[in-house]
Amino acid sequence: MAPRPITPHRDHGFFAPDSVTRRVWGYPTTPLVGIQRATVIEELDPNLIAAVHDTGDNYTRLDTRYARTVQYFASVAFADAQTVLKLADVLVKIHSKAIGHEPVGGGRYDANDPDSQLWILVTGWHSVLKAYEVFGPGKLSEHEERQYWAECAIAAELQTCDPADVPRSREEVHAYFEEWRPRLAASEAAQQMMDHLLDGVNAVVPRKGLLRAVRPLANRTLRHATIATMPRYMRDLAGVRQGRVTDLVVTLWLRTLMAVAARSHGIQRYILGTLSPRTLPVIEPHWRGIAPLAPVVLTPEEARHQWGYPRPRDAHLELRARQAQRVFGDGLAPSDDGLIESQALLGHLG
Template sequence: MFGPGSQFHEFFNDPRWALAMVRATVLEAAHPQIGAALIDNSTFVAHPWRRLRNTFLSMQRMFGADDHVRQREAARLNRLHARLNGTDARDRPYDAMDPDVRAWVVATLFESAVTMCRLSGQPLEQQAMERLYAEFQAFLAALGDEAGHLPPSLHEFWHYYDRVVEEELENTEAMRIILYKLFDHLPAPPLLHGLPTLWAAGRTIAGPVIGAITVASLPEPFRRRAGLPELPGAQTLMQGAYLAVGLARVLPDGWIQADTISDLLSLSPDSDDPRARTINALRDTMNRAGALIRLISPLPPEPRPTAQGATQRSAEEFFQEVLDQTGNGYLDWPDLAAMARELSSRLDLDEPEETQLYNAFADWWRELQSALDTDGDGRISAEEYAAAAASLAGPALIKVAEVLFDATDEDGNQIIDADEYRTLFRTAFQRDTAGTETAYTRSAFIKDFLSFMTGRHRTSPYDPLLAQA
């Protein structure tokens, strides 16, 4: 069911899967419970590339051959989902652990995989389709969900899928953001931070096209009921896109590796990864090309990239880039929970360390709310934060730093060595202790963490973890 030889494994490096994943995400977001959970808790608006990389890594673990890795990832996902519950704007409850909701997520992945094959002119044979459906059923079982929330047979699945599409899906806010805002305003991945003009030029063209392709690929009954406009020629554009992307499958093996592409997109220019030096060497050439584009076709102004070596940022910049993880313009508990989630994922924490980290962030949130929420609305605006930013560095934030230090200091010797440091800052770090006599002590770690979390320093190893898109 899992690993090499499975039907899903054949799709893993298939470039068509990118289109299928966007489609599946839209169908998930159209479910009222999932849409509400995304709006309240997800970082997909402010940090889409990070969310994409984390989703890819999770699926890689769940569908890999190592059963121990799969069990640990399933336990991590269940802990994550257990923390996502609340009510939507219409006071309807949502719960990420609802078995019917989890079944719908798996259903969208399976159906979108089948649809991508059909739209690219290579429909799955019945046996391959049933095999793929069995693998997704096994995926749901690996999460610990009882059988029955997905229909037992493929024949029954299509009746279930049509019913949910026609009766339960809605034109949710999360779905509209994905279709009409996310791609049009998609921030550059870390790899392309220094090329705002080239990125803006490509996004201006690609954003509306991806949206049109996705809408055209959605089930027709849902498009009609949700009032989603279909542009003239969108069906032809959609089929052409799937066919064109599918042609990449004929490239030699190894040319398209999903994990390699994901790593490159999330690679910070400041990383010590040797590939970063190659990318930086190409950056000058691309910048010259960007200058030529600006002369030929001026674009709307883009935010200027921060110069390397800059150590300060304004309170407003820190609020937007780091604190407001969900991108809704306010600081509240889901923002700090997202930080805890990202750090615990990067450190690959198990219990009880993960809960200790969440509890430390929860204490910090209560401290912040007490100090900064002047109007009592239960959240902190950028103005409230800027007016009293110094209050961030209280005892609760020190506790967060101490929990992080203890989780990183695996051997308990009160010193973070080079290997432990690399584990924490695996995406990009600027303090390499390898081959030196200098150790990262508890006091130095806490000082650096507080300096970052109070917005005083930009060139910190934490930027790639919490500030990049």
């Protein structure tokens, strides 16, 4: 059967084809372990768990949310600049709805808050790199790792956080998580959500055909693999237990599987098509080496100048103020502005 025609991207986006970002984010560990690890660890932020718990969407439509998360992060790494700017702009609108009162500390949460956005960004990029190191080819060189975090700072320009706050080395990343450690909290809601996300395969993989038979084994493998990458203090906060022997066995087993998958675009296409079908057109041009219409790499500033998008931290301030007034001033639920618009880019909400 002839391969499906692939539509070239307009340009290379924000990262070159040979960038460290594309090498790491394009490895099959990313959608299977890296993103799952990120979504699990993120819940230790009391503000984030308050936002997620209030909607209940991770329980009612985890498959849709996971697919959209994979698609967004893959787009940042592999899509053309205009597509990424449009996604980033809509994301600010979506996050304007995620505001409210945080029950653990009694304060307020806002998904567009720069500190929360930096936590999500660093946790995501670190988790993808961690999965690549543990279950993939291994650690990057010091030079490559510094390049990776410099490229993460480029991605920060697509969120409301300050790129200058992004750590730029392994030591700075470690210091960042140590600084966050006293702020982390494992409420009952957080532990329940983390356990649910660790069993993500049971929610996101269809219950039919061959997949139905392998779902329990796949879920058990990826659950153990994700836990194996988590530091002990995070495991303690999450209330999960796993011995060193299990860590070692699942690491060796998944490293072998990922080495096989990395050699086959067919296997990777099947995995991604199962977890996030709308991501396939994003990454297929990279897999097949299809040049974009304009073979250039842009900076976010150049792209914003060309297509007229504001910086995310300056975007939709009127909408964000209206949402804050509804929630904190009028005691009403936030409106759904932005959610409907997102479906054209990230798929139906389900």
